[in-house]
Amino acid sequence: MYRYDEFDHQLVAERVEQFRGQVERRVSGELSEDAFKPLRLMNGVYLQLHAYMLRVAIPYGTLSSRQLRKLAHIAREYDRGYGHFTTRQNIQYNWPALARIPDLLAELAEVEMHAIQTSGNCIRNVTSDQYAGAIADEIEDPRIISEIIRQWSTFHPEFSYLPRKFKIAVTGHAHDRAAIKLHDIGIVIVRNEAGEIGYEVHVGGGQGRTPFIAKKLSEFVPKGKLLAYLEAVMRVYNMLGRRDNSYKARIKILVHETGEEEMRKLVEAEFAQIDASKMLEVPQAEIDRITRYFEPPAFETLPAESAAFNKAQADDAGFAQWCRTNVVAHRQSGYSIVNISLKPIGGVPGDATDVQMEAIAELAEAYSFDELRVTHEQNLVLPHIRLDDLKAVYDRLVTHELATPNLGLISDAIACPGLDYCNLANARSIPLAQEISNRFADFDRQYDIGELKIKISGCINACGHHHVGHIGILGVDKKGTEFYQISLGGSADEHASLGDITGRAFTEDTIVDAIETLVETYVGLRHADERFIDTYRRVGLTPFKERLYAE
Amino acid sequence: MAQHSSKGARFQAVTANRLLDGEVVYLAADNSWTEVFSEAEIADGPEAGEALLARAVPDGFEKQVLEPYLFEAIEDENTGFRPVSVREIIRAKGPTVRLDLGKQARKQAQG
Amino acid sequence: MPNSKKLIIDGAESSDIWHFVDDETPLAEAPAIISLTRLHDEGAELVAAGKKLGVILRAGEKQGEDVHALKHFLDNLAVVAIEFPVYRNGRGYSTARILRGQMGFRGEIRAVGEVLFDQWHFMHRCGINAFEVDADVSLEAFNEAMGELSAAYQPAADPQRGILWRRHN
Numbered sequence: 001m002y003r004y005d006e007f008d009h010q011l012v013a014e015r016v017e018q019f020r021g022q023v024e025r026r027v028s029g030e031l032s033e034d035a036f037k038p039l040r041l042m043n044g045v046y047l048q049l050h051a052y053m054l055r056v057a058i059p060y061g062t063l064s065s066r067q068l069r070k071l072a073h074i075a076r077e078y079d080r081g082y083g084h085f086t087t088r089q090n091i092q093y094n095w096p097a098l099a100r101i102p103d104l105l106a107e108l109a110e111v112e113m114h115a116i117q118t119s120g121n122c123i124r125n126v127t128s129d130q131y132a133g134a135i136a137d138e139i140e141d142p143r144i145i146s147e148i149i150r151q152w153s154t155f156h157p158e159f160s161y162l163p164r165k166f167k168i169a170v171t172g173h174a175h176d177r178a179a180i181k182l183h184d185i186g187i188v189i190v191r192n193e194a195g196e197i198g199y200e201v202h203v204g205g206g207q208g209r210t211p212f213i214a215k216k217l218s219e220f221v222p223k224g225k226l227l228a229y230l231e232a233v234m235r236v237y238n239m240l241g242r243r244d245n246s247y248k249a250r251i252k253i254l255v256h257e258t259g260e261e262e263m264r265k266l267v268e269a270e271f272a273q274i275d276a277s278k279m280l281e282v283p284q285a286e287i288d289r290i291t292r293y294f295e296p297p298a299f300e301t302l303p304a305e306s307a308a309f310n311k312a313q314a315d316d317a318g319f320a321q322w323c324r325t326n327v328v329a330h331r332q333s334g335y336s337i338v339n340i341s342l343k344p345i346g347g348v349p350g351d352a353t354d355v356q357m358e359a360i361a362e363l364a365e366a367y368s369f370d371e372l373r374v375t376h377e378q379n380l381v382l383p384h385i386r387l388d389d390l391k392a393v394y395d396r397l398v399t400h401e402l403a404t405p406n407l408g409l410i411s412d413a414i415a416c417p418g419l420d421y422c423n424l425a426n427a428r429s430i431p432l433a434q435e436i437s438n439r440f441a442d443f444d445r446q447y448d449i450g451e452l453k454i455k456i457s458g459c460i461n462a463c464g465h466h467h468v469g470h471i472g473i474l475g476v477d478k479k480g481t482e483f484y485q486i487s488l489g490g491s492a493d494e495h496a497s498l499g500d501i502t503g504r505a506f507t508e509d510t511i512v513d514a515i516e517t518l519v520e521t522y523v524g525l526r527h528a529d530e531r532f533i534d535t536y537r538r539v540g541l542t543p544f545k546e547r548l549y550a551e
Numbered sequence: 552m553a554q555h556s557s558k559g560a561r562f563q564a565v566t567a568n569r570l571l572d573g574e575v576v577y578l579a580a581d582n583s584w585t586e587v588f589s590e591a592e593i594a595d596g597p598e599a600g601e602a603l604l605a606r607a608v609p610d611g612f613e614k615q616v617l618e619p620y621l622f623e624a625i626e627d628e629n630t631g632f633r634p635v636s637v638r639e640i641i642r643a644k645g646p647t648v649r650l651d652l653g654k655q656a657r658k659q660a661q662g
Numbered sequence: 663m664p665n666s667k668k669l670i671i672d673g674a675e676s677s678d679i680w681h682f683v684d685d686e687t688p689l690a691e692a693p694a695i696i697s698l699t700r701l702h703d704e705g706a707e708l709v710a711a712g713k714k715l716g717v718i719l720r721a722g723e724k725q726g727e728d729v730h731a732l733k734h735f736l737d738n739l740a741v742v743a744i745e746f747p748v749y750r751n752g753r754g755y756s757t758a759r760i761l762r763g764q765m766g767f768r769g770e771i772r773a774v775g776e777v778l779f780d781q782w783h784f785m786h787r788c789g790i791n792a793f794e795v796d797a798d799v800s801l802e803a804f805n806e807a808m809g810e811l812s813a814a815y816q817p818a819a820d821p822q823r824g825i826l827w828r829r830h831n
Contacts, residue, residue, distance in 0.1 A: 480635065
């Protein structure tokens with residue numbers, strides 16, 4: 001993975017000192033809250049319900065064991081012993097004191113981490129495929145261009161006061177695990193007919209109050225010209241994006257109001273200027289330098305079958321089951337990709353204690369070439385585990401309650417922090433995830449139901465990505481009481497779709513029964529091998545709606 | 552977004568977050584900021600509410616607290632008053648999914 | 663310029679030779695910064711009369727004034743003021759960058775409006791070389807702000823090439 005050079009270190013260190021100065025001026029009263037707020041947001045510091053919240057960037061979801069240990073240490077020393085992994089591959093701390101945050105950031109800088117631009121109206125963390133570099137049939141490791149985009153977008157002087165936040169995602173695989181069509185800019189690495197690598201660029205996706213699937217603005221931006229194209233998109237957005245209404249300020253609204261064709265023309269015109277200047281063509285030597293950091297690790301040459309692994313599966317049904325749900329085939333013979341579920345039955349989705357983080361760091365160091373990943377679904381990944389080592393890894397995970405065999409199943413629900421933590425929320429979301437998890441705790445039942453992605457948001461901002469849940473749940477506030485609205489048929493992958501609202505919202509008391517009804521309806525209607533989402537796409541909303549609201 | 556009181560709210564209190572650590576605090580009778588809701592001054596009637604909010608924002612208030620606002624309270628036979636909205640109830644106690652964190656945990660510890 | 667403000671040009675405190683004149687007020691001898699509309703209406707006359715030209719571009723909420731509209735006056739403009747109505751409205755950064763970069767403007771680009779410490783560095787990188795700041799701002803503070811980030815990853819309108827390029831020089 002990428003390692004900082006002197007330039008990277010220097011910029012991060014200077015940023016820490018800059019923020020330290022800003023905090024001092026705020027505390028002394030020299031800086032008003034109004035002037036300080038965008039500055040603290042650009043350093044990832046939110047004010048939430050109970051305390052400040054700090055969002056630490058995990059670029060394209062990749063971490064080393066050293067970094068994860070530092071995150072554990074910070075949870076212990078600056079927070080309440082845990083952190084929360086988010087739907088954009090970052091980590092959040094819920095209880096840091098403002099006065100201590102500069103020191104916290106200085107500690108992060110020691111391990112090449114920061115909280116730069118994880119909030120505010122600027123370009124946020126570039127996210128990517130959690131299986132990058134490990135999965136078969138990848139066109140190119142998307143983290144290379146993600147790192148280049150990260151550097152280009154960091155402290156970008158022209159794009160730090162945008163109309164609204166800006167999120168970029170990259171995938172290098174035909175199966176999109178990075179939800180690129182739901183991003184302000186979504187990039188797919190592709191090959192053209194001549195076999196050359198380039199980028200499909202989608203613009204104007206997003207969830208929130210007005211969800212949109214991104215429009216494909218360019219079929220093929222040649223390698224070497226992507227930064228120029230991105231700069232063109234950003235400039236058009238910065239110039240034309242609305243600033244009169246923060247609910248209409250994202251680029252998705254600009255694309256919608258301007259029209260796809262006109263938007264394309266505007267971007268192409270700007271792109272032509274920037275491209276002609278050649279100023280954003282990154283030198284090949286630099287591309288090569290960054291690429292080297294993402295070369296495959298020193299894999300051993302191993303047979304595809306592992307006798308040890310086969311025996312362990314035969315001997316331990318629990319292990320075998322976990323392998324079926326949480327372990328994915330690796331492109332390298334004899335290796336596998338391990339998914340660590342942070343959704344224990346009845347637990348808080350996406351949270352990990354300092355002790356758990358340290359255990360995972362140990363496993364990454366010992367078994368996964370010192371690397372782990374954060375997914376978009378509040379889980380973690382050990383990307384390169386030898387089949388021979390799987391049992392040892394599993395046993396260790398079991399000790400720390402990190403081996404729940406539920407990847408992609410109904411109890412692997414995403415929930416935003418919701419009204420338990422968040423200043424923007426209208427309803428609580430975590431307790432709902434817990435109740436659903438408990439109701440469907442029986443694993444046999446879960447396996448029978450199969451893949452079913454439930455996503456829960458506590459308000460219209462959709463941080464729980466409910467629009468793209470197979471079952472999406474939106475918490476709303478009606479006269480001081482929490483209600484839950486259901487949508488069906490959303491999907492975040494290459495077949496991206498926004499869910500259909502079923503109708504009347506449910507109360508806290510009836511929502512879990514409603515989920516049961518939906519599950520039963522699916523089970524009753526499904527054909528062989530159909531997942532929930534497949535059945536829904538075949539039969540549509542009506543049968544589900546009828547059952548849900550039958551008196 | 553801060554939830555302000557509903558129209559016609561009778562009893563109100565003022566809350567904010569402490570600048571240095573973000574802790575939820577309430578304006579007390581002596582104009583100090585207390586961490587405990589039961590020590591919050593309760594204003595009776597809209598004019599008293601406005602007056603209470605005005606006391607929360609003297610010159611330099613930003614050096615102590617952020618974004619003070621009024622919220623609705625209601626009489627409660629056990630504790631005197633309690634917040635009306637779910638949001639303010641949660642702010643007064645802590646996350647409902649982690650009873651070991653926030654003000655609710657400190658109350659336990661104090662017995 | 664109001665008394666509460668002062669001007670820093672190219673890193674030094676400067677007195678202002680320009681007057682901001684609204685659309686209704688007749689122009690006097692002193693060099694005037696006028697609106698884009700007025701520039702369109704009277705620009706040709708003013709050029710013919712040998713006047714120095716100055717214009718202010720408004721950022722707007724729904725749409726900003728288009729910097730490309732200055733194309734025909736570029737050689738005669740001595741100063742372009744760019745409005746930052748609130749510091750959060752960052753349209754002006756792109757305006758400055760286009761003006762200094764693509765359009766090749768060599769005159770004074772001045773930031774007016776809400777122009778605060780924590781924005782000066784980025785403004786400067788975008789080609790702004792004149793800052794209308796609060797009168798109590800010291801040059802020391804200004805230089806401190808300029809120096810807070812010693813390098814940059816990406817090119818902009820200032821001379822530095824960007825770390826992504828510099829690594830291989």
